Amino acid sequence: xxxxxxxxxxxxxxxxxxxxxxxxxxxxxxxxxxxxxxxxxxxxxxxxxxxxxxxxxxxxxxxxxxxxxxxxxxxxxxxxxxxxxxxxxxxxxxxxxxxxxxxxxxxxxxxxxxxxxxxxxxxxxxxxxxxxxxxxxxxxxxxxxxxxxxxxxxxxxxxxxxxxxxxxxxxxxxxxxxxxxxxxxxxxxxxxxxxxxxxxxxxxxxxxxxxxxxxxxxxxxxxxxxxxxxxxxxxxxxxxxxxxxxxxxxxxxxxxxxxxxxxxxxxxxxxxxxxxxxxxxxxxxxxxxxxxxxxxxxxxxxxxxxxxxxxxxxxxxxxxxxxxxxxxxxxxxx
Amino acid sequence: xxxxxxxxxxxxxxxxxxxxxxxxxxxxxxxxxxxxxxxxxxxxxxxxxxxxxxxxxxxxxxxxxxxxxxxxxxxxxxxxxxxxxxxxxxxxxxxxxxxxxxxxxxxxxxxxxxxxxxxxxxxxxxxxxxxxxxxxxxxxxxxxxxxxxxxxxxxxxxxxxxxxxxxxxxxxxxxxxxxxxxxxxxxxxxxxxxxxxxxxxxxxxxxxxxxxxxxxxxxxxxxxxxxxxxxxxxxxxxxxxxxxxxxxxxxxxxxxxxxxxxxxxxxxxxxxxxxxxxxxxxxxxxxxxxxxxxxxxxxxxxxxxxxxxxxxxxxxxxxxxxxxxxxxxxxxxxxxxxxxxxxxxxxxxxxxxxxxxxxxxxxxxxxxxxxxxxxxxxxxxxxxxxxxxxxxxxxxxxxxxxxxxxxxxxxxxxxxxxxxxxxxxxxxxxxxxxxxxxxxxxxxxxxxxxxxxxxxxxxxxxxxxxxxxxxxxxxxxxxxxxxxxxxxxxxxxxxxxxxxxxxxxxxxxxxxxxxxxxxxxxxxxxxxx
Numbered sequence: 001x002x003x004x005x006x007x008x009x010x011x012x013x014x015x016x017x018x019x020x021x022x023x024x025x026x027x028x029x030x031x032x033x034x035x036x037x038x039x040x041x042x043x044x045x046x047x048x049x050x051x052x053x054x055x056x057x058x059x060x061x062x063x064x065x066x067x068x069x070x071x072x073x074x075x076x077x078x079x080x081x082x083x084x085x086x087x088x089x090x091x092x093x094x095x096x097x098x099x100x101x102x103x104x105x106x107x108x109x110x111x112x113x114x115x116x117x118x119x120x121x122x123x124x125x126x127x128x129x130x131x132x133x134x135x136x137x138x139x140x141x142x143x144x145x146x147x148x149x150x151x152x153x154x155x156x157x158x159x160x161x162x163x164x165x166x167x168x169x170x171x172x173x174x175x176x177x178x179x180x181x182x183x184x185x186x187x188x189x190x191x192x193x194x195x196x197x198x199x200x201x202x203x204x205x206x207x208x209x210x211x212x213x214x215x216x217x218x219x220x221x222x223x224x225x226x227x228x229x230x231x232x233x234x235x236x237x238x239x240x241x242x243x244x245x246x247x248x249x250x251x252x253x254x255x256x257x258x259x260x261x262x263x264x265x266x267x268x269x270x271x272x273x274x275x276x277x278x279x280x281x282x283x284x285x286x287x288x289x290x291x292x293x294x295x296x297x298x299x300x301x302x303x304x305x306x307x308x309x310x311x312x313x314x315x316x317x318x319x320x321x322x323x324x325x326x327x328x329x330x331x332x333x334x
Numbered sequence: 335x336x337x338x339x340x341x342x343x344x345x346x347x348x349x350x351x352x353x354x355x356x357x358x359x360x361x362x363x364x365x366x367x368x369x370x371x372x373x374x375x376x377x378x379x380x381x382x383x384x385x386x387x388x389x390x391x392x393x394x395x396x397x398x399x400x401x402x403x404x405x406x407x408x409x410x411x412x413x414x415x416x417x418x419x420x421x422x423x424x425x426x427x428x429x430x431x432x433x434x435x436x437x438x439x440x441x442x443x444x445x446x447x448x449x450x451x452x453x454x455x456x457x458x459x460x461x462x463x464x465x466x467x468x469x470x471x472x473x474x475x476x477x478x479x480x481x482x483x484x485x486x487x488x489x490x491x492x493x494x495x496x497x498x499x500x501x502x503x504x505x506x507x508x509x510x511x512x513x514x515x516x517x518x519x520x521x522x523x524x525x526x527x528x529x530x531x532x533x534x535x536x537x538x539x540x541x542x543x544x545x546x547x548x549x550x551x552x553x554x555x556x557x558x559x560x561x562x563x564x565x566x567x568x569x570x571x572x573x574x575x576x577x578x579x580x581x582x583x584x585x586x587x588x589x590x591x592x593x594x595x596x597x598x599x600x601x602x603x604x605x606x607x608x609x610x611x612x613x614x615x616x617x618x619x620x621x622x623x624x625x626x627x628x629x630x631x632x633x634x635x636x637x638x639x640x641x642x643x644x645x646x647x648x649x650x651x652x653x654x655x656x657x658x659x660x661x662x663x664x665x666x667x668x669x670x671x672x673x674x675x676x677x678x679x680x681x682x683x684x685x686x687x688x689x690x691x692x693x694x695x696x697x698x699x700x701x702x703x704x705x706x707x708x709x710x711x712x713x714x715x716x717x718x719x720x721x722x723x724x725x726x727x728x729x730x731x732x733x734x735x736x737x738x739x740x741x742x743x744x745x746x747x748x749x750x751x752x753x754x755x756x757x758x759x760x761x762x763x764x765x766x767x768x769x770x771x772x773x774x775x776x777x778x779x780x781x782x783x784x785x786x787x788x789x790x791x792x793x794x795x796x797x798x799x800x801x802x803x804x805x806x807x808x809x810x811x812x813x814x815x816x817x818x819x820x821x822x823x824x825x826x827x828x829x830x831x832x833x834x835x836x837x838x839x840x841x842x843x844x845x846x847x848x849x850x851x852x853x854x855x856x857x858x859x860x861x862x863x
């Protein structure tokens with residue numbers, strides 16, 4: 001630091017606070033009067049704003065639409081309320097600030113700071129007080145008390161953790177199960193109608209759910225795991241091994257619609273490239289190669305559902321999913 | 335004495351009789367606040383927080399935080415007969431059937447965006463001017479806490495209406511929880527009361543959003559302001575301003591009028607935005623259904639950079655002894671944000687470790703005079719900006735006719751390459767500006783007047799700058815780097831030799847500066863002009 005001090009010696013000098021320059025409103029009573037009027041006008045405008053708000057609330061029906069350039073068709077009721085409120089508030093603020101800047105004193109005041117550090121004597125006293133206090137409690141001399149207190153405090157910290165246990169059930173193998181079983185029919189979502197292969201043209205996509213028995217209600221938790229996407233293409237377009245090919249039916253292939261990355265619905269299908277794209281993080285899956293990830297942050301293909309047709313010619317699952325659907329978790333493979 | 339003065343006297347007397355606060359009040363009503371436009375940024379945060387409390391309270395009167403399924407029978411025709419949660423139905427009711435409800439919803443959302451941008455710009459002001467230095471480290475940490483909580487609070491807030499867009503956001507949050515090693519799926523089942531989405535989540539985050547977090551905000555903001563009050567505000571350097579004084583306007587009446595007026599201005603501007611600028615039109619998205627999604631799903635901007643990091647992450651998962659670790663979620667979703675926010679909170683201590691400076695600072699730095707710090711800030715901003723751009727990669731790709739792949743590869747490379755470039759360029763720029771300052775002090779201002787000398791030479795006349803300006807450009811302190819010994823008196827390497835060596839190196843890089851002009855140099859040069 002000695003280095004820097006030697007240079008500070010011939011510093012350019014501080015000229016001190018510049019002399020105060022009076023405003024026109026300080027010297028010219030006419031200007032002051034004008035400023036006063038301007039402030040009053042701003043406050044009056046604010047009052048008009050509130051009147052506009054009251055008017056819009058009572059007299060403009062909330063079904064009135066007016067055309068405003070740039071904004072287009074606009075609800076006049078909401079707009080009147082909002083503009084009235086905006087004008088009312090803004091003009092109070094503008095008036096107050098204009099008042100402060102033109103008519104209130106504008107001479108800057110200098111106040112001295114003090115260092116936050118207390119003087120040495122006070123600090124020594126403080127340290128002494130703390131030490132004495134600690135010594136009087138005798139924590140250092142009575143290790144038994146210290147240890148048992150520590151253990152008691154630590155244990156009591158478990159209470160909230162324990163009491164929060166009933167926030168939810170344990171996952172068990174819930175995350176690994178869906179409602180798809182061998183022979184479960186695929187039904188349209190929405191509509192809950194079973195599907196025949198001929199319902200799907202080549203290039204078509206359908207969102208499906210497992211058929212539920214009569215009376216069983218479909219909840220969002222079910223859709224979050226069960227949603228399946230059906231895609232039909234020409235069988236020769238598939239580039240699958242024989243096992244995966246046997247999971248398809250007449251060019252119809254079925255994948256879990258829940259993204260293997262973070263669980264969004266993989267909803268965008270590009271017909272020309274046969275790619276599925278998740279709109280959340282743009283993971284891209286190649287349908288012809290069993291939904292292999294060809295781009296983006298997803299690390300795994302979408303699970304494929306093996307399908308076939310039942311005796312009545314409706315599409316059904318051959319078997320449950322061979323792996324858990326949706327985003328990864330620690331015990332996914334165990 | 336007029337009647338009004340007598341009343342004022344009586345009120346003051348009444349208060350003092352019961353509190354003995356006359357001395358304290360007198361002192362604090364004359365409290366001095368330095369004036370600078372950038373000191374308004376923190377005020378914007380405070381005021382938008384108050385607006386959030388007011389408009390949020392209004393919304394709670396009608397909002398029904400329940401995931402119980404209802405069939406919509408309200409005023410908005412396109413959704414009539416559709417099954418949805420009571421939360422979404424009540425958010426539609428606020429938008430279409432409560433007079434002023436849509437306005438309040440939009441004011442609330444705009445105020446949240448202003449609150450967050452206010453915090454970020456305020457943080458940048460504090461960072462780049464070095465206002466976080468001793469004795470204000472605590473307030474810096476509180477500020478970082480408020481920023482972090484603000485992101486969470488904002489996310490929970492826009493999740494409450496339970497529309498298709500916000501439900502998708504919650505789904506992603508659930509995937510991040512689920513990706514936590516060992517306990518992830520348990521935490522997720524506890525948070526959601528079972529399988530996602532369940533019926534418990536909206537009521538739970540409602541309590542956190544309207545009670546728990548606002549309470550913590552209120553406490554932190556109070557301490558934040560009390561510390562500003564007690565430690566007195568920092569001030570920018572200038573003639574007559576020193577480390578030992580504070581120059582500005584008294585609280586009563588000037589600062590009260592300005593600050594109070596500014597609250598109404600912020601409220602007015604927010605109301606104007608709520609009136610004319612549609613935000614989060616939830617009725618267009620429809621109710622949440624995990625089997626559906628809308629293209630162009632975007633979080634609000636303060637979450638957007640995190641989403642951008644998730645989007646650009648490479649597809650890496652490892653499988654160890656049958657267990658799955660999703661690096662593609664953990665790194666961008668938890669590890670990087672953890673490092674960034676911890677680093678941010680610790681920065682004041684890191685800098686004082688580098689400089690060895692343990693003194694109090696009340697005069698702000700001009701960013702150019704702390705090139706290393708400014709460059710670090712520029713580097714961090716570049717990182718965040720690239721992430722934010724990637725958070726909107728789908729929107730940008732469609733708007734500018736690019737492919738998603740181009741956008742993603744740009745971001746993946748830029749996130750590594752651009753921040754160091756920003757660091758180097760910013761540091762060079764700062765040093766160039768220092769050099770320009772030095773030239774200005776020594777050679778004066780270019781007047782644009784050309785004079786032809788008797789020998790035919792053309793010279794431009796330079797005019798000396800004012801003493802005030804010269805002081806402003808030279809009043810900053812240029813600290814020498816640390817020189818910690820690597821060997822002791824006997825020439826033996828000290829135990830901390832390597833650490834000291836590293837610290838010396840960083841300290842040298844931090845102290846790089848163009849020597850500021852001195853009085854002697856100025857006098858010497860004056861002879862030549």
